[in-house]
Amino acid sequence: xxxxxxxxxxxxxxxxxxxxxxxxxxxxxxxxxxxxxxxxxxxxxxxxxxxxxxxxxxxxxxxxxxxxxxxxxxxxxxxxxxxxxxxxxxxxxxxxxxxxxxxxxxxxxxxxxxxxxxxxxxxxxxxxxxxxxxxxxxxxxxxxxxxxxxxxxxxxxxxxxxxxxxxxxxxxxxxxxxxxxxxxxxxxxxxxxxxxxxxxxxxxxxxxxxxxxxxxxxxxxxxxxxxxxxxxxxxxxxxxxxxxxxxxxxxxxxxxxxxxxxxxxxxxxxxxxx
Numbered sequence: 001x002x003x004x005x006x007x008x009x010x011x012x013x014x015x016x017x018x019x020x021x022x023x024x025x026x027x028x029x030x031x032x033x034x035x036x037x038x039x040x041x042x043x044x045x046x047x048x049x050x051x052x053x054x055x056x057x058x059x060x061x062x063x064x065x066x067x068x069x070x071x072x073x074x075x076x077x078x079x080x081x082x083x084x085x086x087x088x089x090x091x092x093x094x095x096x097x098x099x100x101x102x103x104x105x106x107x108x109x110x111x112x113x114x115x116x117x118x119x120x121x122x123x124x125x126x127x128x129x130x131x132x133x134x135x136x137x138x139x140x141x142x143x144x145x146x147x148x149x150x151x152x153x154x155x156x157x158x159x160x161x162x163x164x165x166x167x168x169x170x171x172x173x174x175x176x177x178x179x180x181x182x183x184x185x186x187x188x189x190x191x192x193x194x195x196x197x198x199x200x201x202x203x204x205x206x207x208x209x210x211x212x213x214x215x216x217x218x219x220x221x222x223x224x225x226x227x228x229x230x231x232x233x234x235x236x237x238x239x240x241x242x243x244x245x246x247x248x249x250x251x252x253x254x255x256x257x258x259x260x261x262x263x264x265x266x267x268x269x270x271x272x273x274x
Contacts, residue, residue, distance in 0.1 A: 026061030030152050033057055033115065035166035035198050037149055039142075045128040046135050047125040048142070052150050054118045065120055069150040071100045072133075077122040080104050084117070096156035099147055120150050138204070140172065141264060144197035144260035176220060176262050187214045194255060201262055206230075208239040217241055219261045236261050 033055045058064045067082065073093070080089045080102075088106050094101035102120075108118050124136045132146035138170035142148040145155070150164045168177050170188045177200045179192030188200070205220035209232060217240050219233040240259060248254045 004251055014128065015049075028058050028062045028064035028110070028112075029060035029117075030056045030064065030067060031059045032152065032162040032164040034164050035149065035168075037166065037198055039170045039200070041135060041140055041170065041172055041202075043135060043137065043204050045125070046127075047123050048135075048148065049123050050149065052118060052120045054120075054124070054150060055115060056118065056152070057115045058110045059113055061112055064113050064114075065106055065109050065115075067104045067106060067116065067152070068102065069102050069120070070094055070097075070147060070153055070154050071102060071120075071122070072124055073098055073100050073151045074127070075100055075122050075124045077120060079100065079121045081107055081119045082116055087118075097147065097154055097216050099154065099156075102150070118150075122150075124148055139202060139264065141199075141201040141203075143201075152264070161197060163197055165195060166192050166196050168192075168200060170200055170202070171228045172202050174204060175200050176205075176247070176260055177201070178260070179257065181258070192257075201264055203262075205263065208233040208237065210241060212239060213245070214241040216256075217244075217259045217261070219263075221263045223263045233261075 004116045025101070029202050035056075036053035038051040042049060054069070056067070071077075077089065077091065080087045082104065085107060087107070089102050089104045092101045092103070093099070104118065106116065123129055126133055127135060129168050130146070132143045133148060134141050144161070147154060153162050157162045168179075168190045171186070171187060173183075173186050175183070175188030177188075177192070177198070179190045179191040179194075182189040183193060188202075190200075192198075203220075204223045204226055206223055208219040208221065210217040214237040219236050221229055221233050225233075240261065244259070
């Protein structure tokens with residue numbers, strides 16, 4: 001009898017656990033669909049002025065009532081809009097990466113599979129140059145690891161950093177980023193149709209374009225480089241072309257987007273896992 005009672009009790013617990021698991025609903029979860037960044041580099045003030053537009057979809061199972069983004073801890077946000085309407089936001093701190101954590105309130109809950117457009121207007125002062133963020137007359141650069149643009153997820157979060165197609169405009173000439181170069185005049189404009197992380201590097205280079213099998217690959221080396229450095233650039237084109245052909249054979253035809261290899265004065269290593 002005791003054995004029978006124990007078996008029945010286990011069965012009840014198992015059914016209860018199964019029912020609970022089936023009734024659990026996934027929380028709201030935002031996935032970035034695209035980034036659009038209009039950047040104004042202010043050399044004299046040593047800061048960026050940025051209007052960042054994020055389009056994202058709630059891929060979770062519950063309505064989203066807030067939209068949380070991470071940004072450089074020194075950023076100063078002046079305004080946020082959601083779907084064209086002013087939104088309230090509450091800045092705080094995120095210990096993972098020493099970042100700013102901003103919780104934006106939505107005027108109405110975003111149902112699952114519903115998209116929202118978030119526009120963040122902010123400035124980012126740069127007190128000292130580093131390998132990830134620098135403002136200088138001879139070379140300005142902002143790499144993804146500086147968290148210079150707002151993102152829901154970062155390299156320090158479990159889901160990993162957000163990647164999406166992006167449009168980038170910078171008020172400087174001689175800027176390099178990824179994607180299709182649509183620059184004109186004194187401004188630089190790039191459209192990246194593939195999922196990636198926005199970044200830009202500004203400097204003064206000589207451009208070495210690949211030909212034949214190296215078509216679509218270019219190397220930007222410091223202005224006035226000597227013959228040996230140009231020879232190294234040609235070797236990089238050949239190496240990259242061979243790598244592209246190898247991966248095309250393994251995974252299928254490579255996307256028809258330009259590949260740029262850029263020589264910079266500063267570099268940065270990725271964050272090490274804790």
